[in-house]
Amino acid sequence: MSIDMEQFRGVFFEESQEHLAEMExxxxxxxxxxxxxxxxxxxxxxxxxxxxxxxxFGFDALTGLTHVMENLLDKAxxxxxxxxxxxxxxxxxxxxxxKSILASYSSNTEIDWxxxxxxxxxxxxxxxxxxxxxxxxxxxxxxPVKAPGPAYGLYEKTQQVKESEDFGFFEPIGKEEKDxxFGFFEPLPKTEKExxFGFFEPPAKTEKExxFGFFEPVAPAAATMQAPPAAAPPLPEEPKSPPKTAxxxxxxxxxxxxxxxxxxxIRVDTHKIDALVNLVGELVITQSMLNMIGSDDxxxxxxxxxxxxxxxxxxxxxxxxAVMSMxxxxxxxxxxxxxxxxxxxxxxxxxxxxxxxxxxxTEVDKGLxxxxxxxxxxxxxxxxxxxxxxPQKRVENGKPAQGNILLRAEQKGGSxxxxxSDDxxxxxxxxxxxxxxxxxxxxxxxxxxxxVWQLIFAAGFSTAxxxxxxxxxxxxxxxxxxxxxxxxxxxxxxSSAGQGxxxxxxxxxxxxxxxxxxxxxxxxxxxxxxxxxxxxxxxxESQIRSLGNDKLLxxxxxxxxxxxxxxxxxxxxxQTDPAKGIVVLIESAKxxxxxxxxxxxxQQQVVIKSLEQHYKRIMGVAGAxxxxxxxxxxxxxxxxxxxxxxxxxxxxxxx
Numbered sequence: 001m002s003i004d005m006e007q008f009r010g011v012f013f014e015e016s017q018e019h020l021a022e023m024e025x026x027x028x029x030x031x032x033x034x035x036x037x038x039x040x041x042x043x044x045x046x047x048x049x050x051x052x053x054x055x056x057f058g059f060d061a062l063t064g065l066t067h068v069m070e071n072l073l074d075k076a077x078x079x080x081x082x083x084x085x086x087x088x089x090x091x092x093x094x095x096x097x098x099k100s101i102l103a104s105y106s107s108n109t110e111i112d113w114x115x116x117x118x119x120x121x122x123x124x125x126x127x128x129x130x131x132x133x134x135x136x137x138x139x140x141x142x143x144p145v146k147a148p149g150p151a152y153g154l155y156e157k158t159q160q161v162k163e164s165e166d167f168g169f170f171e172p173i174g175k176e177e178k179d180x181x182f183g184f185f186e187p188l189p190k191t192e193k194e195x196x197f198g199f200f201e202p203p204a205k206t207e208k209e210x211x212f213g214f215f216e217p218v219a220p221a222a223a224t225m226q227a228p229p230a231a232a233p234p235l236p237e238e239p240k241s242p243p244k245t246a247x248x249x250x251x252x253x254x255x256x257x258x259x260x261x262x263x264x265x266i267r268v269d270t271h272k273i274d275a276l277v278n279l280v281g282e283l284v285i286t287q288s289m290l291n292m293i294g295s296d297d298x299x300x301x302x303x304x305x306x307x308x309x310x311x312x313x314x315x316x317x318x319x320x321x322a323v324m325s326m327x328x329x330x331x332x333x334x335x336x337x338x339x340x341x342x343x344x345x346x347x348x349x350x351x352x353x354x355x356x357x358x359x360x361x362t363e364v365d366k367g368l369x370x371x372x373x374x375x376x377x378x379x380x381x382x383x384x385x386x387x388x389x390x391p392q393k394r395v396e397n398g399k400p401a402q403g404n405i406l407l408r409a410e411q412k413g414g415s416x417x418x419x420x421s422d423d424x425x426x427x428x429x430x431x432x433x434x435x436x437x438x439x440x441x442x443x444x445x446x447x448x449x450x451x452v453w454q455l456i457f458a459a460g461f462s463t464a465x466x467x468x469x470x471x472x473x474x475x476x477x478x479x480x481x482x483x484x485x486x487x488x489x490x491x492x493x494x495s496s497a498g499q500g501x502x503x504x505x506x507x508x509x510x511x512x513x514x515x516x517x518x519x520x521x522x523x524x525x526x527x528x529x530x531x532x533x534x535x536x537x538x539x540x541e542s543q544i545r546s547l548g549n550d551k552l553l554x555x556x557x558x559x560x561x562x563x564x565x566x567x568x569x570x571x572x573x574x575q576t577d578p579a580k581g582i583v584v585l586i587e588s589a590k591x592x593x594x595x596x597x598x599x600x601x602x603q604q605q606v607v608i609k610s611l612e613q614h615y616k617r618i619m620g621v622a623g624a625x626x627x628x629x630x631x632x633x634x635x636x637x638x639x640x641x642x643x644x645x646x647x648x649x650x651x652x653x654x655x
Contacts, residue, residue: 387424
């Protein structure tokens with residue numbers, strides 16, 4: 001029987017990503033002084049699963065490196081090798097290399113053979129082996145360029161019995177294990193096992209012996225690789241990504257991102273699928289009811305119709321919620337990558353930092369999951385680099401030597417609140433103001449703390465004394481805010497000198513549906529996201545002040561600049577007098593302002609459709625939606641509208 005293995009590649013990539021994430025998580029939790037045997041077994045099983053799957057698909061770069069890693073883990077779990085921080089660091093570095101290899105196979109980009117060779121040699125150095133383990137069938141590369149030869153040149157020729165039993169690159173195992181098919185295939189009769197495990201075409205005997213039926217036959221001279229160096233290389237001091245040699249092509253950065261491998265799929269709980277199937281069944285019943293009412297000539301049809309329509313409304317709402325829940329993923333998918341970041345960066349900077357995660361089960365839209373990674377990464381790096389002090393300084397200030405960073409998520413209404421806080425030194429008001437003046441950044445007169453904190457989001461702003469590979473170039477915080485605003489969110493800062501800082505991100509629950517307030521301006525209807533609305537008022541004449549040609553609103557003990565929506569959108573026939581219209585008080589990430597409209601139509605959920613994709617980008621518009629009467633309403637982009645609002649500094653006059 002012949003099976004096209006290509007159809008299983010996607011599953012392999014997904015499962016391997018999960019195995020690597022599990023390995024990294026378990027290694028982070030592992031106590032090198034007293035490692036938990038079950039944790040070591042779990043790490044070993046994850047490596048073994050990747051090796052077995054990669055062997056089936058011929059992903060030799062994965063197979064070779066995971067085999068050596070598996071050898072080390074096997075010795076550790078059997079108590080034959082003591083664990084240490086250095087070994088854990090090396091294993092974590094190896095998972096990074098495996099992620100890069102996996103991404104290269106997934107995106108068909110160049111594999112970095114030099115880093116694989118260096119990673120393999122480092123593991124062999126820990127093992128203390130000068131030659132590959134007996135039966136491993138794995139040899140170090142002659143050179144990164146020569147590595148991908150026939151059968152990728154990775155496997156040594158073994159005896160015929162070993163080819164039929166373990167492909168020549170798995171550890172020799174007992175007969176009873178050998179017949180089980182790596183422990184995750186169904187046991188097969190001997191004839192099938194030797195001819196292709198029951199799902200490969202039985203190859204000719206010469207092919208089976210030379211390449212297992214799916215590798216190119218290896219010539220005798222190429223089958224035996226060059227022996228490893230006489231002495232095992234030392235363990236590199238820096239367990240980061242190994243350097244690349246000049247003769248190895250670099251994979252495209254975007255393609256090599258592990259996130260790109262898993263960006264097109266979602267795993268859905270079967271309970272959610274069952275609920276959706278039941279709801280579709282109810283919708284079919286409701287549709288049958290409406291058909292019967294349509295063909296019924298008897299009395300009482302109106303009451304029956306209203307009952308059926310109410311049922312249809314309920315079905316539609318519940319199906320919408322069920323479908324949206326299928327796009328929702330726990331934010332732990334993002335949070336779980338940061339313990340490694342904190343561990344590596346704090347060690348590099350000589351600081352002691354503990355990361356506390358709360359609310360990892362909070363569910364957010366998959367689109368947000370993918371786009372919030374970079375802003376959070378930068379905020380956490382900043383907290384470690386700029387926020388948390390060196391251990392000695394913390395002790396001198398009466399703090400514990402170990403700093404703490406809190407990463408928390410929670411849902412409030414239709415918003416997701418993500419907080420990144422630290423117990424470091426806090427933001428330095430005087431230093432920020434001095435740096436802003438030095439860089440020519442506009443500063444309000446007598447600025448409040450909140451206004452000063454917002455200066456760090458200016459493009460090019462940085463208070464770092466020197467440029468390092470961690471920070472100092474001033475290209476971070478402005479990008480953080482821009483990315484968050486592109487998601488329809490905003491970021492706020494709270495800081496106290498000597499106590500620490502908190503960065504609070506507010507995001508919509510989903511990018512596909514928004515809770516909004518429909519407003520009328522002239523003969524047009526617009527939707528304002530509820531998350532940005534503070535309140536709506538109809539002001540009286542005493543609350544309206546003038547400053548030149550501009551109108552300001554005095555409310556909540558402060559002046560609010562006003563934006564006339566009819567003027568911004570170029571509409572005729574709209575209300576121009578604020579005292580006769582409605583002013584919607586808006587809060588954006590940049591400022592507060594009043595939005596003048598004719599009237600409020602009502603609150604409702606709307607489905608966002610891309611206007612840029614179907615038409616073109618319009619300033620102040622985030623998208624469009626179709627209303628109940630079939631008309632199109634534009635959804636306002638509050639953040640871009642805020643940039644059009646002038647902030648007045650002079651005292652206005654009463655109208």
